[in-house]
Amino acid sequence: MAEPLFQIEDLHGWYDESHVLHGISLSAQEGETVALIGRNGAGKSTTLRAAMNLLTRREGAIRVAGHDIMGTRRHRVAHEGLGYIPEERGIFASLSVEENLLLLPRTGDGGMSQSEVYEIFPNLYERRRAPGGTLSGGEQQMLAIARVLMTGPRILLLDEPTEGLAPVIVQAIGHLLRRLKEAGMTMLLVEQNFHFARQLADRFYLIENGRIVDEFTASEIEARAERIADVVGV
Numbered sequence: 001m002a003e004p005l006f007q008i009e010d011l012h013g014w015y016d017e018s019h020v021l022h023g024i025s026l027s028a029q030e031g032e033t034v035a036l037i038g039r040n041g042a043g044k045s046t047t048l049r050a051a052m053n054l055l056t057r058r059e060g061a062i063r064v065a066g067h068d069i070m071g072t073r074r075h076r077v078a079h080e081g082l083g084y085i086p087e088e089r090g091i092f093a094s095l096s097v098e099e100n101l102l103l104l105p106r107t108g109d110g111g112m113s114q115s116e117v118y119e120i121f122p123n124l125y126e127r128r129r130a131p132g133g134t135l136s137g138g139e140q141q142m143l144a145i146a147r148v149l150m151t152g153p154r155i156l157l158l159d160e161p162t163e164g165l166a167p168v169i170v171q172a173i174g175h176l177l178r179r180l181k182e183a184g185m186t187m188l189l190v191e192q193n194f195h196f197a198r199q200l201a202d203r204f205y206l207i208e209n210g211r212i213v214d215e216f217t218a219s220e221i222e223a224r225a226e227r228i229a230d231v232v233g234v
């Protein structure tokens with residue numbers, strides 16, 4: 001198999017004295033969508049934060065196209081190709097939609113232009129002068145994704161993009177991510193919502209108490225139904 005575009009190997013992470021990640025290994029090939037599935041508190045968000053160098057302490061290896069980025073300082077991680085969309089989205093409430101979009105520097109090649117963003121997200125065009133804080137949860141999630149797409153990432157790290165959103169908005173985000181996938185984007189999707197993730201992901205990792213307890217492909221879901229129900233309660 002080709003070298004993964006993104007790879008985490010034996011990753012440990014801590015919040016102060018609290019050891020939360022206990023040797024996470026996962027990878028994504030170029031163009032692949034990989035889902036990290038687990039309950040509340042299993043360590044999904046912490047895995048993404050560790051990848052972005054946002055923890056005070058971590059050990060292990062994180063590679064982009066074979067290049068180890070463990071030594072990359074926090075403010076340079078995006079330049080390694082990682083586009084992170086955190087659970088809290090990070091929209092500036094008092095800045096307009098347009099200002100939010102233009103806020104992040106370009107960190108890679110091939111980032112979307114503003115007009116491409118407005119074409120894909122007509123809602124954001126309509127609301128371009130509105131303060132970010134007046135957007136609905138779904139619009140804020142779209143804005144957070146659009147803003148990162150403009151930076152030119154090679155890999156998207158998405159932390160529960162559907163959390164707290166109405167079913168129709170969840171569906172819209174599903175369509176958007178499918179479109180990105182079809183365009184060849186590599187994605188690591190963190191989800192508690194297995195029903196959402198199964199519509200998108202090529203492969204799955206189950207995480208429990210900071211450890212990967214199982215991994216399988218989309219075609220193996222049926223055979224794993226009991227195990228999945230056990231871990232995420234579906």
Ligand SMILES: Nc1ncnc2c1ncn2[C@@H]1O[C@H](COP(=O)(O)OP(=O)(O)OP(=O)(O)O)[C@@H](O)[C@H]1O
Pocket residue numbers: 015018020038039040041042043044045046047192
């Ligand atoms: N800032 C923090 N300081 C200390 N402990 C934390 C912090 N954030 C998370 N934890 C702990 O780390 C563990 C993993 O949390 P994490 O947020 O990664 O879980 P998760 O799987 O993403 O769940 P969630 O859906 O709640 O985000 C939990 O036990 C949590 O209580």
